[in-house]
Amino acid sequence: MKHIPFEEWLKYVNGELAEDVQLDYENHLYSCETCIEVYSEAISHQSEALPTPLSSTFTDDVMTLIQGGEELQSVAHGVKMSKKKKERSFVQSTIFHYAAAAGFTLLLTFSGVFQSMTGFVDNFENTAQEQRPSVTETVMNKTLTLFDEWEIKNKEANQE
Incomplete structure (x- = not known):
């Protein structure tokens, strides 16, 4: 395994490497303990070169x-x-948004939009139920058919 030298890790820490090279170095760190130590030293060395705070x-x-x-x-x-402190207009205030939402809700309620939506849902549910029998009803019909066939076979066997 090829190890990456300290100078290259300094360039990596300073962001002086190309993006594809940086990705290669990052992937290399997952598998190389020695390079992790060298990388840590590069970070420590770089932190010493940082400027001091603006003032005490x-x-x-x-x-x-x-x-x-x-x-x-x-x-x-x-x-x-x-x-x-920035001044916000009334349109950007929270109370305006609540008032607008309440107004639209009342408008939709009194115009009958919600009533028509519930009627559509009721129609949809009724048509869905009329088209398909329930699962219980289907199982019951199959069971009764099986019993009827079994009974017919028993009668035929008794007559022979």
Whole structure:
């Protein structure tokens, strides 16, 4: 089994390889313990190269932004973030959707759409029942026919 070198795993971690090569490497990891260890080292090496956080209070600043909705200015990198409350129109509100659904339901109810649907279902059920006998009735008829044939054979056997 051919092992993949550390430099190639670094390229894989950085996303510098072609997609088909990445898939080959991923499939190789399923069967090679040595390459899993090398891959883990490449990930560790890459994590050391990541940049440091924006500032020491970055997490606190973001949490303040999320909770308070005020504007946040990160002095370290000049990143400006803000959370603005968007105004939604009445058409996008939940109460409008509930009112529209209730209105359509009432319209369909009073126009008779639901009544005509139940009539269609009743007609369908009646025609389905008229066309086919029930399973119990079919089994009963076959059993009676079998008994009748058996009785006729017994009478013929007794007469001979």
